[in-house]
Amino acid sequence: MRRTLIALGLIAALLMATGCARRGGNCPDPGGAIKVGVYGDLSGQTSSFGQSTKNGVQMAADEINAAGGINGRQIQLVIEDDQGEPGKAATVVQKLVNQDQVRALLGEVASSNSIAAAPAAQEAKVPMISPSSTNPKVTQVGDYIFRVCFIDPFQGEVMAKFAANTLKAKRAAILFDSNSDYSKGLIQFFKQGFTKLGGEIVAEQAYAQRDRDFTGQLTQIRSANPDVIYVPGYYQEVGVIAKQTKQLGIKAPLLGGDGWDSPQLWDLGGDALNGDYISNHYSVDDPTPVIQDFVKRYKAKFNGTAPDAIAALAYDAMMVLADSIKRAGGTDCQKLRDAIAQTTNFKGITGVISINSDRNAVKPAVVLELENHKFVYKETIQPDTGGGTTSPSPEGSASPAASASPAASAQPSASSSPTANTSGGNANAGATNANQ
Amino acid sequence: MKFLKRLLVAVVIGLVLYALNLAMSKEGLFGIGVPLYQVDLWKLAGINVILAVSLNLINGFTGQFSIGHVGFMAVGAYSSTFMTVYYTQGLEQSLAGAVGAGVAAAIVFLLVIIVGAIAAAIAGLIVGIPTLRLRGDYLAIATLGFAEIIRIVIVNTNRIGAATGFRGAVDPWPGRVTIPAYTNFLWIGIFDVVTIVIIYNIVNSDTGRALISIREDELAAQAMGVNTTRYKVTAFVISAALAGVAGALYGHWRLPHPADFTFVRSFEIIIMIVLGGMGSITGAVLGALVITFLPELLRQLPGEVYNYRLVIYAALLILIMITRPQGMLGGREIGFNWLKRAQRRPEGDTAVGADKGVPIAERDAPTADHAKEVENR
Structure with a gap:
């Protein structure tokens, strides 16, 4: 017992020794x-x-x-x-x-x-x-x-705008990952945006992560005859979905989000991915x-x-x-x-x-086209600040000017990246203006 | 007299913990306090001690190889925080009116810890009854599978935050917006002591003797009339309940997230007890401290060496295991004189060589040499 007490005492002393410097008041x-x-x-x-x-x-x-x-x-x-x-x-x-x-x-x-x-x-x-x-x-x-x-919901809006304005799609089908908050958040805002722009959601199907056969859902989608299919999942499933879509003779392009962005996507989907589009943060191209x-x-x-x-x-x-x-x-x-x-x-x-x-x-998002194992820069889509929608890219995203900015600075742009994680459906995509 | 002595020990330990807790609080003890980063590590170490000591009951004393301990921790973390978030707000408010906010929070916390422990114990029972009839590798795989099932259920359950972690009430369901951070060092310290006392008493009771006999030779134990399955399930359930307590403490400190309850964490707990010495309570405590602090100490390495700190960490572990394959303490205990009193030499002891006359709990774990010796006999 005496040794127990000594041990406890030693630990206490050790703690005290490491102590002293109390945090606080280092805000200035x-x-x-x-x-x-x-x-x-x-x-x-x-x-x-x-x-x-x-x-x-x-x-x-x-x-x-x-x-x-x-x-x-x-x-x-x-x-x-x-x-x-x-x-x-x-x-x-x-x-x-x-x-x-x-x-x-x-x-x-x-x-x-x-x-x-x-x-x-x-x-x-x-x-x-x-x-x-x-x-x-x-x-x-x-x-x-x-x-x-x-944030995640913004990507859903971006794709809705792209589908309606650039691809002139009228009928969209949705195939989403029912296990992922990310996927669910994206389709919610895609649906809102797409119907607001005069489009129609003609089919909605779900799959689970690690599924390998999507022909049932895709057959349903095929019979609805959509112009585009929105598949905001992760690359593991998307690659396979792209292959099976082509096997079933579906011509409509697939649209996705930054969850597609991985070198492994090409191993799974290969050439079947050509002509599909994703939204992303930037493009090197x-x-x-x-x-x-x-x-x-x-x-x-x-x-x-x-x-x-x-x-x-x-x-x-x-x-x-x-x-x-x-x-x-x-x-x-x-x-x-x-x-x-x-x-x-x-x-x-x-x-x-x-x-x-x-x-x-x-801030804006970019839309990339999938072409022969590459993400090719397609256009930049601005957040909704009043009415502005797509701005065909090269000149970049000129927004009203303002504010200081340091050394290097630039504009919208290009490439690949995944952004991990799922999202809750919480709104507030583009619509807000800078303030605070 | 004996009772008074124990009471005195309890009071002293309580006071020391209370003082430590003050020193670790934001305000500090007499203005002196432990830096918050180290406070974090001590809390983590305290929780790891509960996990290691409780796992030691199964892996060290009963000789069953479970690698799903983190599953029970997850059950405890999620069930207790679930209760806190969705069902205890009203109770805490009504209690606060009667006994004050601080005491009300403590009562609620104690209740949800008990919920966490019970939930984990039930999970332990459900897993234990079928799987503990298995031996060796099969048990290991079954427990690993269980832990993964728990994790995947969590990832897919929206009400507890699914894959993003559980911070508070999830949308359509009303409840607390964030999980209150009830856990402080006092709670962790008290449950460390409780865990050690419980495991110590079990190991040194007839139940403990039965468990050790199962470890030493299951067939022989059975032949002597030990109901091996029943004892194994008992040990498993107690161990699971304590892991549930650790989970509840963790969940009210950091938000529970499924990525923190992967099998990697299970292995971390196993490393703690193997490193400290299988079948030694103080060894498990020591192992938990080393595994918590060593990787953080290596963070202090300068420049380029920093990038190799995990390599150094692994190398150090290998070095310890090479020099002390039986763990740092082997099967021995340190520092607890009163532990030894109960460890009388077992009757009818047939051990030879170095183990002759040494109480079973103090013996080194069987080594390769020992196995050979037995074979030659």
Whole structure:
């Protein structure tokens, strides 16, 4: 018993020794280099997302530092690996916030990890910008949580507009993944948008993840004779669906979302995918000069690797943060939060970004055509700010001008990327204007 | 006298935990506090201790190889948070009027922890009865399958947040918007102590003797009249209930997410007990602490080395297992003098060599040499 007590006493002493530095009152700007925490999956199953995020942020920070920093202060990145697990993401953010005392956070890609980590950032009042978590729930965690990508429901609207306006489709069929919130959210907004534009939903069929035979659903769809078929699932099933669609002699093109975006899609679907379309964040093939310049700089820095959408979004997230720090005149947590919230018409690589009152980005999406194992840039679709719909691309997305923007900046644009995760049906796609 | 002594120990432990909890709270103890990042790790370590010590009852003392422990943790986490979110708000409010908000929250939390433990125990019973008739590999596969089933059910159940994790009431159903963060270090510490006391008492009772006899030789135990299936199911259910408690504590601290309840986590718990020493309670505690803190310590590595920290981590584990294949403590216990009192030398002990005259619970786990020795006998 005596030894038990000694052991307990030792543990207590150890705790006290590590103690002391109590957090609190570090909201005011401490001055000096600006510490920015980056967390992502660098060693888990989705580590390609984490690596792209890291590269994008690193490149942006290096460019800012090379240009003299923000108001003469350098950016210092603290990068942590969360192994793609929500629990680890929460721990890592505690470390970044409390041990490293970062002034702002960038991360994660997978929405579930962002949702798990966000409460720690919110509690410590450290602004967090997620580059590429598209689930609406992420920014609902609190008023210090932002994102620079569009949210899932917006993609549904984008495809509805594209189908009705560009493809002149009148009759659409839907085939969705009944297990995925992401898929369900997308079809809900596709239906709304498509019927509003005068179209008709002629068939609606569901499948489950890991199904391998879709001929039953597709036969039903064929008899409804649609002009287009909306299939907002993940690439594992979509590839097979595309094959079986062609086998059944269905000519209507398939439409999808960023869940299709994976090199594996081609292994499964092959040539059957030609002529289908997806919505995505950006395309490397977008001819806009700013994007092509970004692609060139990125390739030069990272041994010829082309930047995927995740990397471009990460770059934009860092740039939006830098712009906000500049406007806030430092990193006082309250002022910085307000500055991020007031971001309006920031010209990023992935489009003109405005943060709305839900702390989501209002920005354009791109539509890509699938052609011989490549995603080919087709057009850019603007968010709905009043009436504007499609704008055939090359000239990019000129939105009303405004607001400061730092070093590099650009416009809408191009390529591939998956954005992990599912979404709840929560509305608020494009319709909101920048304000706050 | 004995009772008074125990009461004293309980009071002292309680006070120490209370002080630690204060030190880990946001305000700190006398203005001194543990940094919040380390608080997070200590909480995680505390929950891991419950998981490791409870799994040790099955894997270490009963000799059954279960690799689905995380499934019971998930059942506990989701059933307790489900109750918190959808059914306890009214109760907490009405209690708050009578006894104050803090006590009301504590009562509600205790209730939902019990719900989590019971749900996990029932799951343990349902899985245990058919599968514990299996042996060795078959049991391992069955428990692994169970844990995966639980996870996939969660992923597909909208009311508990499905694949995005459970943060609070899901749309059409009314309830709390977010899961209240009831869990603090005091709760975790108390349940650590409770778990250790429960497992210690079981192991040192006639039930424990029966369990150890099953581990040593199931056929012989059966021949001696031990109802092996019944004892195995009992151990399994108790272990599952404690994992459910760990799940409930976890669920009211971080939001439960199906990605945190994969088989990888099950293996992490197994590594804790193998590393600490199968069949040693203090070994399991030590293993849990090492597995929680080691990877986080390696985060402090500088620059390029950081990228290889998981390699270093794995290498360190291999090194420990090479140098101490029986685990850090083997089958021994440390630090608890009062543990030893009950460990009298078993009667009719036929052990030879190093094990001669050593109480069973203190012996090293059988090694390859030992197996050979038995064969040659």
